[in-house]
Amino acid sequence: xxxxxxxxxxxxxxxxxxxxxxxxxxxxxxxxxxxxxxxxxxxxxxxxxxxxxxxxxxxxxxxxxxxxxxxxxxxxxxxxxxxxxxxxxxxxxxxxxxxxxxxxxxxxxxxxxxxxxxxxxxxxxxxxxxxxxxxxxxxxxxxxxxxxxxxxxxxxxxxxxxxxxxxxxxxxxxxxxxxxxxxxxxxxxxxxxxxxxxxxxxxxxxxxxxxxxxxxxxxxxxxxxxxxxxxxx
Amino acid sequence: xxxxxxxxxxxxxxxxxxxxxxxxxxxxxxxxxxxxxxxxxxxxxxxxxxxxxxxxxxxxxxxxxxxxxxxxxxxxxxxxxxxxxxxxxxxxxxxxxxxxxxxxxxxxxxxxxxxxxxxxxxxxxxxxxxxxxxxxxxxxxxxxxxxxxxxxxxxxxxxxxxxxxxxxxxxxxxxxxxxxxxxxxxxxxxxxxxxxxxxxxxxxxxxxxxxxxxxxxxxxxxxxxxxxxxxxxxxxxxxxxxxxxxxxxxxxxxxxxxxxxxxxxxxxxxxxxxxxxxxxxxxxxxxxxxxxxxxxxxxxxxxxxxxxxxxxxxxxxxxxxxxxxxxxxxxxxxxxxxxxxxxxxxxxxxxxxxxxxxxxxxxxxxxxxxxxxxxxxxxxxxxxxxxxxxxxxxxxx
Ligand SMILES: Nc1ncnc2c1ncn2[C@@H]1O[C@H](COP(=O)(O)OP(=O)(O)O)[C@@H](O)[C@H]1O
Ligand SMILES: [Mg+2]
Numbered sequence: 001x002x003x004x005x006x007x008x009x010x011x012x013x014x015x016x017x018x019x020x021x022x023x024x025x026x027x028x029x030x031x032x033x034x035x036x037x038x039x040x041x042x043x044x045x046x047x048x049x050x051x052x053x054x055x056x057x058x059x060x061x062x063x064x065x066x067x068x069x070x071x072x073x074x075x076x077x078x079x080x081x082x083x084x085x086x087x088x089x090x091x092x093x094x095x096x097x098x099x100x101x102x103x104x105x106x107x108x109x110x111x112x113x114x115x116x117x118x119x120x121x122x123x124x125x126x127x128x129x130x131x132x133x134x135x136x137x138x139x140x141x142x143x144x145x146x147x148x149x150x151x152x153x154x155x156x157x158x159x160x161x162x163x164x165x166x167x168x169x170x171x172x173x174x175x176x177x178x179x180x181x182x183x184x185x186x187x188x189x190x191x192x193x194x195x196x197x198x199x200x201x202x203x204x205x206x207x208x209x210x211x212x213x214x215x216x217x218x219x220x221x222x223x224x225x226x227x228x229x230x231x232x233x
Numbered sequence: 234x235x236x237x238x239x240x241x242x243x244x245x246x247x248x249x250x251x252x253x254x255x256x257x258x259x260x261x262x263x264x265x266x267x268x269x270x271x272x273x274x275x276x277x278x279x280x281x282x283x284x285x286x287x288x289x290x291x292x293x294x295x296x297x298x299x300x301x302x303x304x305x306x307x308x309x310x311x312x313x314x315x316x317x318x319x320x321x322x323x324x325x326x327x328x329x330x331x332x333x334x335x336x337x338x339x340x341x342x343x344x345x346x347x348x349x350x351x352x353x354x355x356x357x358x359x360x361x362x363x364x365x366x367x368x369x370x371x372x373x374x375x376x377x378x379x380x381x382x383x384x385x386x387x388x389x390x391x392x393x394x395x396x397x398x399x400x401x402x403x404x405x406x407x408x409x410x411x412x413x414x415x416x417x418x419x420x421x422x423x424x425x426x427x428x429x430x431x432x433x434x435x436x437x438x439x440x441x442x443x444x445x446x447x448x449x450x451x452x453x454x455x456x457x458x459x460x461x462x463x464x465x466x467x468x469x470x471x472x473x474x475x476x477x478x479x480x481x482x483x484x485x486x487x488x489x490x491x492x493x494x495x496x497x498x499x500x501x502x503x504x505x506x507x508x509x510x511x512x513x514x515x516x517x518x519x520x521x522x523x524x525x526x527x528x529x530x531x532x533x534x535x536x537x538x539x540x541x542x543x544x545x546x547x548x549x550x551x552x553x554x555x556x557x558x559x560x561x562x563x564x565x566x567x568x569x570x571x572x573x574x575x576x577x578x579x580x581x582x583x584x585x586x587x588x589x590x591x592x593x594x595x596x597x598x599x600x601x602x603x604x605x606x607x608x609x610x611x612x613x614x615x616x617x618x619x620x621x622x623x624x625x626x627x628x629x630x
Contacts, residue, residue: 061532061624082536089534100529100627104245117535122235161533
């Protein structure tokens with residue numbers, strides 16, 4: 001079934017080794033992975049197994065020790081840092097466990113930022129940000145400063161910011177890790193809805209077992225390797 | 234990235250740290266206003282001095298003398314030769330001899346001059362009472378206030394006072410080979426000029442020529458226009474005479490004031506450097522505080538050049554705002570100082586003056602310097618900001 005769709009992300013013998021003093025830590029060991037359009041991939045595995053490192057490598061922030069990463073056939077580490085930045089801002093929506101903000105800017109301005117970075121004019125970026133905030137039913141937060149919001153609200157705003165450029169893929173690294181269970185549920189439902197209704201490709205890293213049944217593909221990682229890869233649902 | 238959004242980020246950042254922004258800004262304002270204050274003070278003083286020197290027709294006048302030369306003389310022949318030069322309008326001379334003056338039972342050695350009305354007015358001597366020298370009045374003199382004081386007479390009372398003189402005409406100014414002494418000459422005071430330096434008396438030159446003087450001590454030559462001065466000067470000097478010109482003095486004054494200005498301006502620039510260090514400090518602290526934000530912006534794909542722009546813009550805004558307010562405050566403060574000064578000056582009988590002078594050129598230079606220097610100061614934090622590794626910052630919480 002996966003072959004009907006275009007490959008968004010592909011890794012080829014991806015390896016990453018950190019050097020801490022004289023110690024070598026091999027965090028990723030020859031990871032070969034294809035993520036197809038419209039998939040909702042849940043990645044799980046014990047803490048420290050390399051999930052975040054894999055995502056950081058995929059989004060172009062962590063140069064691999066060996067192997068390659070392609071997004072839609074573009075080998076990203078053949079690009080310059082700035083070019084990878086452009087690719088990231090235009091084609092990837094990223095959400096972390098903690099959300100970071102430009103503190104002096106309000107929610108609307110923060111959400112609009114990826115579009116502005118892309119080169120969009122200010123008023124159009126703001127209009128677009130309003131639309132996204134409305135879609136996620138958080139337009140009431142537009143004028144507030146993000147740091148004054150609750151954790152759940154902040155993560156929704158972060159999702160709005162990830163969505164605004166209409167990216168090829170949403171990459172979420174434990175987005176509910178710091179949330180109470182109610183907010184966590186809301187967040188996950190939002191992701192499921194996005195995948196179902198607008199066919200967005202989503203990669204979600206989580207260690208919450210309740211979420212492992214979400215989506216339609218499940219990857220289990222251990223010691224820097226993918227040990228299980230199965231489709232369901 | 235949309236320039237307006239960069240401005241918005243900078244503006245909101247500055248606003249979210251009001252006190253620090255204000256303190257940094259006031260540092261620059263203080264520095265710039267100090268520079269404006271000191272420099273306009275230097276310019277104002279220079280202006281006052283130059284104006285004093287170049288009062289009236291001064292820029293058209295050449296002083297002509299013999300130097301120490303025995304070969305040339307300022308006699309009637311020389312005068313008519315100079316008068317015949319194409320660009321010379323008029324020539325006036327002065328004969329300076331020694332005199333023993335006797336009046337009101339008081340004997341004094343004074344300087345005695347034979348000259349004319351024109352020369353006196355060129356010399357900037359203004360009448361306190363009576364009248365100046367006229368061409369046909371014989372045996373009359375104009376004395377200065379210093380001599381009137383010596384005689385314990387007010388300028389008014391001095392008029393009509395008779396004075397008896399013994400003259401000594403030095404040999405350079407007569408046709409003999411020795412000095413000529415003429416005794417018992419009676420003169421009447423017809424005018425008093427303002428000059429408190431040393432006792433002096435002036436009579437029409439014809440009186441001294443009648444007594445045997447044949448040469449002048451000095452001439453003043455008026456040129457037709459300022460542009461011809463150098464030409465006239467060369468022509469006169471080619472005959473062996475020496476000339477002096479206020480223009481020379483003015484350029485000497487200007488040279489002295491260059492140093493004065495540099496000294497004052499460097500006080501200001503020290504202040505500016507301190508202010509810049511303050512700004513540098515502010516920018517660096519704000520960089521440290523914002524490491525996470527910058528990491529975020531990079532994570533979201535912001536280009537290094539845009540990140541640089543944020544910091545450079547922030548610094549430049551300090552420079553522009555500080556420059557403008559600084560100019561404003563500097564001008565206001567110097568005007569207040571001027572008013573206070575004039576208040577005391579006029580109370581003690583002086584004329585109100587402008588001690589401060591603002592030149593557009595300097596104002597523009599100061600503003601440009603404030604702008605440029607802060608622009609450059611923004612570069613270091615800007616470059617540091619681009620070196621931030623977003624993963625390093627965002628990875629561990
Ligand atoms: N920059 C780094 N330098 C050294 N070790 C690192 C670095 N980043 C991650 N690691 C190590 O790599 C391993 C995997 O980390 P990570 O990918 O964050 O795991 P996960 O997200 O699965 O919990 C951990 O042991 C971590 O300590
Ligand atoms: Mg992790």
